[in-house]
Amino acid sequence: MFSDMGRDAASLAPMTLAFVPWVRAALARGAYLGFIAEEDGVAIGGAGLMILDWPPHPLDAQPLRGYVLNVYVAPHHRGRGVARTLMTRIVDEARSRGVRVVTLNASDAGRAMYERLGFEATNEMRLLVPREASA
Numbered sequence: 001m002f003s004d005m006g007r008d009a010a011s012l013a014p015m016t017l018a019f020v021p022w023v024r025a026a027l028a029r030g031a032y033l034g035f036i037a038e039e040d041g042v043a044i045g046g047a048g049l050m051i052l053d054w055p056p057h058p059l060d061a062q063p064l065r066g067y068v069l070n071v072y073v074a075p076h077h078r079g080r081g082v083a084r085t086l087m088t089r090i091v092d093e094a095r096s097r098g099v100r101v102v103t104l105n106a107s108d109a110g111r112a113m114y115e116r117l118g119f120e121a122t123n124e125m126r127l128l129v130p131r132e133a134s135a
Helices: 009-028 082-096 111-116
Strands: 032-039 042-053 064-073 102-104
Touching: 009 032, 032 082, 042 082, 064 082, 082 102, 082 111
Parallel strands: 064 102
Antiparallel strands: 032 042, 042 064
16 A cells, blocks of 8 residues: 555565554454455455544544544556445444544545545644654
């Protein structure tokens, strides 16, 4: 997925090493749910849903939020509704768990699909906190 976004393998290696134990632990405690689309027994796409503890908010007093990440469809399977099917499953799963607020970071390529599913742009912002300089 990240390679398709132009990331080189060397920059992805540290993330991959850290992700494997993280995702195993998150799956075991039910904080991360993985969804896989298959064709003839071969994975052609996938997506994840994190279930996050969240303080009650005017949008919803229930203390959980969903966060969608790692939505990916193999290039030769795009445009066939695979991502939409994955996202529909994710929204259904969130609903079944009582999660009413689901967020994600949309790529330019995926934005229109997310909007068709009812996602709306918000004013959320992000800061990447700089690391301390080494002494």
